[in-house]
Structure formats: C-alpha cells, structure tokens
Amino acid sequence: MSENNGLLISGGGIGGLAAALAAAESGISSTVLEQAPQFGEIGAGIQIAPNAMAVLDRFGLLGEIEKVAVFPKRLVLKDVYTGKELSTLDLGEQFKERYGYPYAVLHRSDLHRALLNACTANSNITLMNDQIIQTAAETADGVIVTNQRGETFEGEALIGADGLKSNIRKLFTDDEPICSEYVAYRGTIPIEEISHANMEDVIMWIGPNLHLVQYPVRRGELYNQVVVFKSYDYKADSDDWGTPEELDRRFAGSHPLVQTAISFINRQIRWPMFDRLPIDNWTQGNITLLGDAAHSMLQYLAQGGCQALEDASYLADMLKEHNGNYNKAFLAYQEERIPRTAxxxxxxxxxxxxIHSENPVTTLLRNTIMESRTSNDFTFVDPLYAYYKVTSKN
Structure with missing residues (x-):
C-alpha cells in the first residue's frame, strides 16, 4: 500500500484534468490515475460553448486555446436532402456580449493537451498512467482504490472521472450505459484535401435518423466531420450493426455536398452512441463523480465536455468554501450540479x-419553428450558455 496521495482522481480525460486544476486552486494536492499507457485524447473535434470557455478562462487557458481554436461565425442547421438552411445562430458580437465569451471549435487532443500542460506545470498535481481503477472504498482516514494489478492507493478523497463505463459509479448504482442504436463515424482531414469546406460555420445537416456535422479545427488546418445515423440492424451485445454499408444506405439521396463529405469519412472505427439516465446521488462520504461518470449524455447539444468543465469549476468553489471538508464540499457540489446536468x-x-424526426408532422413543425426564428434569437441556447455559476476567476 502506498503513502497517502492527497485527492485521488480516477480518469485523466478532460474532466479529470480539470478537476485536478480545480483542486489545485485551493492548494489541494491530487494524483490523477489514468488508465491509458499515456495521457491523450481520441476522437476528433469538440465544440466549446461560452459556458465552458468561462471555465477555461478561470484556469488561465484561454490564451492556449486561442492558439489552436477556430471561432466560427454561425451555427447552421441544413436539410440533408435539399441543402436548405433551416435555421442559423449568429455567433458574433451580440452573442459574445450576451454570454461573455465566444463559441470555439477545436480538436479534442488540442484541448486535452492544454489541460495536461497546465497540470504538468502545477506542483500540486501528480500524473500516473496505466492505472485502471477497479474498486474504491472509504477508510477511517479517507479512501482506498485498487487498480487492475491489485495495487492500492490511499487518499484523502476520490473523484471518479472515469467516463461512460465508470467503475466508481458502481458505488452508487448498478445501471448500465444505454445504447441509442445510433453510431458515429468521425475524423479530421487536411483542409487542402477538400474543396467544399466551409471555414466560417459549424454546419449540421439533418434528416430522418441521421445527421452530419462539419467544422474546421486546429487553426483551420483540419476539417472535422462526424456522420451519425440510426442502425437498421441494431443488435444488443454485438458489434455487427451500424456498418459502413448501412451508412451509405441511410444517406442515399442526400445532397451532393453531403455525399462528397461522407466519401472522406474514415470507416475503420465505428462509435456506438450511449448515454445514461440521471441519478439522484453521486456522493458517498469522501467520494464523488464528475463528467461522464456522473452524467454521460448524447452528443446532440455538444455539451458533454462543457458539462465536465462546469463540474470542475463549481467543485473548485465548493472546495474553497468548505476548506478541507470533502464530504461537505462534495454534497454542496452535487446539490447544484445534479439538477443542471440532468x-x-x-x-x-x-x-x-x-433533429432525427422521421414523422412528417413533427418534421414540418420543427422546420416551421426553426425557419421562423431569427439568427439572434437566443431562446433555445440561453438555458445552456447563460450559466453564470462558472465564471468566478482566481
């Protein structure tokens, strides 16, 4: 058994690293236990709305983000068959004045690297790899966790930031991830390889049981594309569904620009799409959850990473307010965050x-509402972006 490692954080993704920075604000030492052989992010692009940009500002990372991000002018919904713009959201000055920060898109690995560099530079944060935390328990002095080799780590408290398939979550519920029967194929391609790239907008092409998202990342050097569709042949506990052949079948008849886009999609890796149902408690003594471990969600609002960053920011406030009493801090943290994330x-x-409606009446109603709003109507996004409990600064 090792010596006390301060605050233990299971998971070194976006949420786990942000949690370490949150703890460091209060002078709390933490040890981040990441399961992968090295720290890094898989996937492709990520959208960072103002509610998350506020958190990155708090942690002093806006300068690093600005070096690699793209700041689009609009969010655009398009009909996947006709190419008609159904609705737009202007991301210009009025948007930034309303929410205090711009909307950014960037490669997930670039965001993760900025968080990782900040953690590496902080003497209160220790980073450890190849640590798949299997179990956790409270002790008289704090907590103890066990990894895949049976090695143990003691700490004062534990944050489970170990993602969709969290082992720490098992302390609170025996629920399982829920498959939406949708899959994603995603990736980035060098911008010079395509002639149709729109460098100013985040575009979502929508249609029955499908959508395609496109936007530039990494200073405009790469173009991120994500194809999402519902499988015709979903099979529980199987990988034999959501195939590239189904992708082509689902997108048959779509707009020529969409057909061109999907011809560039990497079809080697399919990403089944899961979420979980909200739970009414994720704290036990000196143990709590954060990010996808607490509230994994479907990607349709582009808020998964943003909510993990919000978690970290509010947790930082509660750690300061309760000055070393982890249980009180964690309970106050979840009191605010559970309703918000649910x-x-x-x-x-x-x-x-x-967006995936296949009912003609629902589709007509959706399109009528969307087409009637102006590009500076923020009604739909206010509940997401106007969250002012994350804007406190050092």
Missing part, C-alpha cells in the same frame, strides 16, 4: 428526437 442530459435526448 436537464442537459434529458434535453440532449429530446433534441436528438427532434
């Missing part, structure tokens, strides 16, 4: 049903 989780499901 609403985003459920709204993500609802918006998935709306």
């Amino acid at each position: 609403k985003v989780q459920t709204n993500a499901r609802t918006w998935g049903e709306i």
Whole structure:
C-alpha cells in the first residue's frame, strides 16, 4: 500500500484534468490515475460553448486555446436532402456580449493537451498512467482504490472521472450505459484535401435518423466531420450493426455536398452512441463523480465536455468554501450540479428526437419553428450558455 496521495482522481480525460486544476486552486494536492499507457485524447473535434470557455478562462487557458481554436461565425442547421438552411445562430458580437465569451471549435487532443500542460506545470498535481481503477472504498482516514494489478492507493478523497463505463459509479448504482442504436463515424482531414469546406460555420445537416456535422479545427488546418445515423440492424451485445454499408444506405439521396463529405469519412472505427439516465446521488462520504461518470449524455447539444468543465469549476468553489471538508464540499457540489446536468442530459435526448424526426408532422413543425426564428434569437441556447455559476476567476 502506498503513502497517502492527497485527492485521488480516477480518469485523466478532460474532466479529470480539470478537476485536478480545480483542486489545485485551493492548494489541494491530487494524483490523477489514468488508465491509458499515456495521457491523450481520441476522437476528433469538440465544440466549446461560452459556458465552458468561462471555465477555461478561470484556469488561465484561454490564451492556449486561442492558439489552436477556430471561432466560427454561425451555427447552421441544413436539410440533408435539399441543402436548405433551416435555421442559423449568429455567433458574433451580440452573442459574445450576451454570454461573455465566444463559441470555439477545436480538436479534442488540442484541448486535452492544454489541460495536461497546465497540470504538468502545477506542483500540486501528480500524473500516473496505466492505472485502471477497479474498486474504491472509504477508510477511517479517507479512501482506498485498487487498480487492475491489485495495487492500492490511499487518499484523502476520490473523484471518479472515469467516463461512460465508470467503475466508481458502481458505488452508487448498478445501471448500465444505454445504447441509442445510433453510431458515429468521425475524423479530421487536411483542409487542402477538400474543396467544399466551409471555414466560417459549424454546419449540421439533418434528416430522418441521421445527421452530419462539419467544422474546421486546429487553426483551420483540419476539417472535422462526424456522420451519425440510426442502425437498421441494431443488435444488443454485438458489434455487427451500424456498418459502413448501412451508412451509405441511410444517406442515399442526400445532397451532393453531403455525399462528397461522407466519401472522406474514415470507416475503420465505428462509435456506438450511449448515454445514461440521471441519478439522484453521486456522493458517498469522501467520494464523488464528475463528467461522464456522473452524467454521460448524447452528443446532440455538444455539451458533454462543457458539462465536465462546469463540474470542475463549481467543485473548485465548493472546495474553497468548505476548506478541507470533502464530504461537505462534495454534497454542496452535487446539490447544484445534479439538477443542471440532468436537464442537459434529458434535453440532449429530446433534441436528438427532434433533429432525427422521421414523422412528417413533427418534421414540418420543427422546420416551421426553426425557419421562423431569427439568427439572434437566443431562446433555445440561453438555458445552456447563460450559466453564470462558472465564471468566478482566481
């Protein structure tokens, strides 16, 4: 058994690293236990809305983000068959004045690297790899966790930031990830390889049981594309569904620009899309959850990473307020964060049903509402972006 490692954080993704920075604000030493052989992020692009940009500002990372991000002018919904713009959201000055920060898009690995560099430079943070935390328990002095080799680590407290398939979550519920029967194929390509790239907008092409998202990342050097569709042949506990052949079948008849886009998509890796239902408690003594371990959600609002960053910021405030009493800090943290994240989780499901509608009446109603709003109507996004409990600074 090792010596006390301060605050233990299971998981070194975006949420786990942000949690370490949050703790460091209060002078709390933490040890981040990451399962991968080295720290890094897989995936492709990530959208960072103002509610998350506020957190990155708090942690002093805006300068680093600005070096690699793209700041789009609009969010655009398009009909996947006709190419018609159904609705737009202007991300210009009025947007920035309203929410205090711009909307950014960047490669997930660039965001993760900025967080990792900040953690590496902080003497209060220790980073360890190849640590798949299997179990956790409270002790008289704090907590103890066990990794895949049976090695143990003691700490004062534990944050489970170990993602969708969290082992720490098992302390609170025996639920399982829920498959939406949708899959994603995603990736980035050098911008010079395509002639149709729109460098100013985040575009979502929508249609029955499918969508395609496109936007530039990494200073405009790469173009990020994500194809999402519902499988015709979903099979539980199987990988034999959501195939590239189904992708082509689902997108048959789509707009020529969409057909061109999907011809560039990497079809080697499919990403089944899961979420979980909200739970009403994720704290036990000196143990709590954060990010996807607490509230994994479908990607339709582009808020998964943003909510993890919000978690970290509010947790930082509670750690300061309760000055070393982890249980009180964690309980106060979840009192605010559970209702907030549950609403985003459920709204993500609802918006998935709306954008993927195959019912003609629902589709007509959706399009009529979307087409009637102006580009500076912020009604739909206010509940997401106007969250002012994350804007406190050092």
